[in-house]
Structures are given as structure tokens and as C-alpha cells.
Amino acid sequence: MASSQTLTTLFIISLVSFCYAASGQFKLPKPRAIHLLIRKNEITLQYYTTFESGNSQVPTTIDALIDLGAPSVWFDCTTYVSSSYKRASCGSNRCKKAQGLSYIGCNSTPRPGCSNNTCGIFVYNLARDYSSIQELGEDTMQVYSTDGEYILFTYNVPKFQFACSDSAAVERLPGDHTKGLVGLSRTEISLPSQISSYFKLAKKFAVCLPSSSEHVFGDIFIGGGPYYMPIREDQSLSLVTTPLIVNPNGTARIQSEGDLSNQYFINVKNIEVSGKSVAFSPSLLSFDNNGVGGTKISTTTPYTILHSSIYKPLVKDFVKEASLNNIKRVKYVAPFGACFDPKTAPNTITGPAIPNIDLVLEGSTVRMRLYGANSMVKAKNNVICLAFIDGGSEPTTSVVLGGHQLENYLLEFDLTVSTLGLSSSVLLWNCSNNRKF
Known part of the structure; x- marks a missing residue:
């Protein structure tokens, strides 16, 4: 379950977008950039972010470790429920894009992360020095736009690719309620690559890591500046x-x-x-x-x-x-x-x-x-x-x-x-x- 701080932050951001939507018919403008918050875990000294995935009415909130050098996004799908989730079949274009393996299967009841004839990709848990092959899937991710100063609107990113992992892959993963990982590397299925591609944004991203978890956030900007730190200083x-x-x-x-x-x-x-x-x-x-x-x-x-x-x-x-x-x-x-x-x-x-x-x-x-x-x-x-x-x-x-x-x-x-x-x-x-x- 997400922390109260996480839920409060997401509620505030969602409320802003809801107010615009409630005022009548409103077509969202093309975002200038996408923003995610960064928090620091003071015990593990790791940084993590929060995003939502799945059905837009009842999405799943996921806290995920940030790894600048990791190639993909992945999280625990043991309790993940979404009618919009789709697995990537082996040999498909999406599997090739992710440089996936030819085939993995599952003998349990079919669910996200457990399917047959499925494309598999490697995931790596640095806390355990543990790598495994997990199911490649796709679903809708919810993100928030920014003008560099304000957090503005909620957007859906359909067909966002990620690895749907089992519980063993996330065991002892450092962070606060962390159940996955966000990779920011150069690959086509990293977080910034997929978001930049979908919104046709500049192929750039920026990070600012916070030095404390005490009411202080850091930033991930995807798509370029401006970056106001402090306000009105780009x-x-x-x-x-x-x-x-x-x-x-x-x-x-x-x-x-x-x-x-x-x-x-x-x-x-x-x-x-x-x-x-x-x-x-x-x-x-x-x-x-x-x-x-x-x-x-x-x-x-x-x-x-x-x-x-x-x-x-x-x-x-x-x-x-x-x-x-x-x-x-x-x-x-x-x-x-x-x-x-x-x-x-x-x-x-x-x-x-x-x-x-x-x-x-x-x-x-x-x-x-x-x-x-x-x-x-x-x-x-x-x-x-x-x-x-x-x-x-x-x-x-x-x-x-x-x-x-x-x-x-x-x-x-x-x-x-x-x-x-x-x-x-x-x-x-x-x-x-x-x-x-």
C-alpha cells in the first residue's frame, strides 16, 4: 500500500486536473514537459518516484526505485488488476523493440505477469544482486504535465511497456513501500524514451535529487525546460x-x-x-x-x-x-x-x-x-x-x-x-x- 505522503501528493495533483475537467468540455493542450516527483529514503539512501498504472478509474499506485542506468520500468504484478493490461507475445514488434527473449510461460492461473507464449525481458534487483526474466506487458500510465513551475494536467500514456514481475524480483528492493523500478537509460523502453516518444517531446530529461526526505521533493522533467529553481529563476x-x-x-x-x-x-x-x-x-x-x-x-x-x-x-x-x-x-x-x-x-x-x-x-x-x-x-x-x-x-x-x-x-x-x-x-x-x- 502506498504511503500517506504519496497518496496526499497524488490527490493534490489529481484535484487540480479534476477542477479543469469539471469546468466543462476541455481539450488538454500538448504538454510542454512531463514531471515526476523524487523522494529520498534516508535509511537506504536511495531515490524513488511514484506513478499510476492501469484502469483510469481505479489505477494502481506504484512507488518505484529510480535507476539512471536501468533499461526498463518494472514492478510487482502479484496483486496488479487491470482490464486494460496486455502482454507482449514473443516475436512481436514490441518484443523486438524491448530486445526481449523468445518465450516464457507460466503454469499458474493466467493474470498480469503470468501468461504463456509471452515475451520476456531481464530485470535486475541491485539490493539482492538478483536478475530474472519477467513478462513484458503494456498498460496505461498516468503522468502530469508541467511548465517548469506548476504541475498542470493529468495525461494518459497508453500502451506503456514495462516488465510485469513476480514478488521474488522485488524482494528487499530499497525504498518506502517500493514495489518496482524506473529505468532512465538510453533504451527505447526506458521511462523518458517512451514518454518523449508518445508526446513527441524533445529527447531529453533532467533530474534533481533531493538531499532529504523531510518535506522536500526532487524532480524528474521529461521533454526539456524551463526549470524554475527557485520560482522565476530558469x-x-x-x-x-x-x-x-x-x-x-x-x-x-x-x-x-x-x-x-x-x-x-x-x-x-x-x-x-x-x-x-x-x-x-x-x-x-x-x-x-x-x-x-x-x-x-x-x-x-x-x-x-x-x-x-x-x-x-x-x-x-x-x-x-x-x-x-x-x-x-x-x-x-x-x-x-x-x-x-x-x-x-x-x-x-x-x-x-x-x-x-x-x-x-x-x-x-x-x-x-x-x-x-x-x-x-x-x-x-x-x-x-x-x-x-x-x-x-x-x-x-x-x-x-x-x-x-x-x-x-x-x-x-x-x-x-x-x-x-x-x-x-x-x-x-x-x-x-x-x-x-
């Missing part, structure tokens, strides 16, 4: 851009060998602490012939993970700069390697007053500056730690940018020109804290 006008890099070899768990990666990589050229370059081999920031190396953006990795040869000099330089600012180092708290006394790093509007860390990106003067709120984390009472983790000496990806570092930045993924648009920190306004319903 962040789309000030984005700096860097290329999205395609890994020549797929590294995802459920991707076929030899396929190009559908995940999102960028070219980090250098890392600086207080304006000084961290010394490590630049070859680590490029892909080798097997697709190993580079920098990936991840919404499911809580903290940025670095190759040991990057992590160790970063910590060394950071500790040195912190000591020059009289910030006292204390015993580390696993999994973090450098921790400090917060009393010696006074809190500011951008977090603890510590040395800035800059990710220098490809492009003229493009960099992502991490202030204290994004580079430090409270590990326990009276201890704050550098929020980076040692990924060992043989990781598949040298740098995995995690959620904590991405929070309160607007990231726009333009799939037409293959660029990432990056805002300055919107920490002072907490993503959609000012969004109007």
Missing part, C-alpha cells in the same frame, strides 16, 4: 554542458556482451582540491579496450566510489588542505577513510566549511564544484567524513559519481546531441521545494 538558461560518452563495451549486469553501454558516462579530465590538481594517472579516466575505466553517473550508488589510485591521493590532498584550515582529523568511521571534528569545520549555508573539491569536466571551463554539503557526510555524533569510498585497485569503472555528490544539482541529459547539462548547486532551494501544485 536553470535551463545557465546550464554548462559536457559530452555524454558512450562506453564501447556494456558494463551493466543485464546487458548482452559486446553491446554499447546504455548507461551514462562523462569525461572527467581532472580532480582538484582547493584549486590544486590531485596527482594520479590520467589513463584511469579513459576506457580501455574492455570498457574498463572512465566516469559513470549513478543514482543507486549512495557515495562516489573511486579507484584506489585516485582515492588515496585525493584523501591525502584533502587532509593536507583541511589541516591548513585548522580542521581536526579524528578516527575514521567505515566505509569512509578521512573523518573530522565538525566543531573545527563550522557549518555554512553550503554545508561544513571545508576545502572545495572540483571535478574538471570536458568542455571550456566546465567543472562541478562540490561544497561541504556534497563532499561531507555526518557519520555519527560529532564526526563528519569525506563522502568518498575506496573502490579497490581493479574496479570496472574508475569513478562512479554517487547520489550524495549529485544532490541539489540539476542534471539535464540531452540524448539528441548526447550532452549533459549541469547547473550550479541549487542547495539553497532544495530542488522542487518551491514547486507549485
Whole structure:
């Protein structure tokens, strides 16, 4: 069952659309963009969204984990009831579009998720490191339009494709009442790809991850800006851009060998602490012939993970700069390697007053500056730690940018020109804290 907060939010949005409909005959305009809210689970440090699927009169409300690199949308269909649900038969065009498998069957009573001669696709539960083949189906999804400031109308997306999974696939999936997953990758059946295609919107989407679950939401925009953060300040006008890099070899768990990666990589050229370059081999920031190396953006990795040869000099330089600012180092708290006394790093509007860390990106003067709120984390009472983790000496990806570092930045993924648009920190306004319903 959905949380009371989820139901309240959906009720408010639905009420707005109902009021317009009740005023008489009203033809919905073509949406400029589609919006979904993002919430953060403070225990699992994962982000999730909420949508409705099925019969428009009595739709099913689904809380779903957000995975930037996942190829599809899937959720538990054990109790899913909808007269408009249709399975995708094996060999059908929809099955081919989803790169589905030839055949799966089911010996139980037919229902959504249990049919014979059905197209199957892989789903992956990262919490259990568990992959399985589940039934590909389609149904009507309900979404909400936005002008970048207000949430406007309710729209139906018919024939939205998703995997209708069994209960085992969602077991221990992190989140609040989470029963599925929303993939945002480059594939044709990801959430942004299907919605952009149906409404003929620009092939771009943007995310802003919230730093807290305390009455604060984040955003998914599908179709482009404007993005008002705060109200009346359009962040789309000030984005700096860097290329999205395609890994020549797929590294995802459920991707076929030899396929190009559908995940999102960028070219980090250098890392600086207080304006000084961290010394490590630049070859680590490029892909080798097997697709190993580079920098990936991840919404499911809580903290940025670095190759040991990057992590160790970063910590060394950071500790040195912190000591020059009289910030006292204390015993580390696993999994973090450098921790400090917060009393010696006074809190500011951008977090603890510590040395800035800059990710220098490809492009003229493009960099992502991490202030204290994004580079430090409270590990326990009276201890704050550098929020980076040692990924060992043989990781598949040298740098995995995690959620904590991405929070309160607007990231726009333009799939037409293959660029990432990056805002300055919107920490002072907490993503959609000012969004109007």
C-alpha cells in the first residue's frame, strides 16, 4: 500500500486536473514537459518516484526505485488488476523493440505477469544482486504535465511497456513501500524514451535529487525546460554542458556482451582540491579496450566510489588542505577513510566549511564544484567524513559519481546531441521545494 505522503501528493495533483475537467468540455493542450516527483529514503539512501498504472478509474499506485542506468520500468504484478493490461507475445514488434527473449510461460492461473507464449525481458534487483526474466506487458500510465513551475494536467500514456514481475524480483528492493523500478537509460523502453516518444517531446530529461526526505521533493522533467529553481529563476538558461560518452563495451549486469553501454558516462579530465590538481594517472579516466575505466553517473550508488589510485591521493590532498584550515582529523568511521571534528569545520549555508573539491569536466571551463554539503557526510555524533569510498585497485569503472555528490544539482541529459547539462548547486532551494501544485 502506498504511503500517506504519496497518496496526499497524488490527490493534490489529481484535484487540480479534476477542477479543469469539471469546468466543462476541455481539450488538454500538448504538454510542454512531463514531471515526476523524487523522494529520498534516508535509511537506504536511495531515490524513488511514484506513478499510476492501469484502469483510469481505479489505477494502481506504484512507488518505484529510480535507476539512471536501468533499461526498463518494472514492478510487482502479484496483486496488479487491470482490464486494460496486455502482454507482449514473443516475436512481436514490441518484443523486438524491448530486445526481449523468445518465450516464457507460466503454469499458474493466467493474470498480469503470468501468461504463456509471452515475451520476456531481464530485470535486475541491485539490493539482492538478483536478475530474472519477467513478462513484458503494456498498460496505461498516468503522468502530469508541467511548465517548469506548476504541475498542470493529468495525461494518459497508453500502451506503456514495462516488465510485469513476480514478488521474488522485488524482494528487499530499497525504498518506502517500493514495489518496482524506473529505468532512465538510453533504451527505447526506458521511462523518458517512451514518454518523449508518445508526446513527441524533445529527447531529453533532467533530474534533481533531493538531499532529504523531510518535506522536500526532487524532480524528474521529461521533454526539456524551463526549470524554475527557485520560482522565476530558469536553470535551463545557465546550464554548462559536457559530452555524454558512450562506453564501447556494456558494463551493466543485464546487458548482452559486446553491446554499447546504455548507461551514462562523462569525461572527467581532472580532480582538484582547493584549486590544486590531485596527482594520479590520467589513463584511469579513459576506457580501455574492455570498457574498463572512465566516469559513470549513478543514482543507486549512495557515495562516489573511486579507484584506489585516485582515492588515496585525493584523501591525502584533502587532509593536507583541511589541516591548513585548522580542521581536526579524528578516527575514521567505515566505509569512509578521512573523518573530522565538525566543531573545527563550522557549518555554512553550503554545508561544513571545508576545502572545495572540483571535478574538471570536458568542455571550456566546465567543472562541478562540490561544497561541504556534497563532499561531507555526518557519520555519527560529532564526526563528519569525506563522502568518498575506496573502490579497490581493479574496479570496472574508475569513478562512479554517487547520489550524495549529485544532490541539489540539476542534471539535464540531452540524448539528441548526447550532452549533459549541469547547473550550479541549487542547495539553497532544495530542488522542487518551491514547486507549485
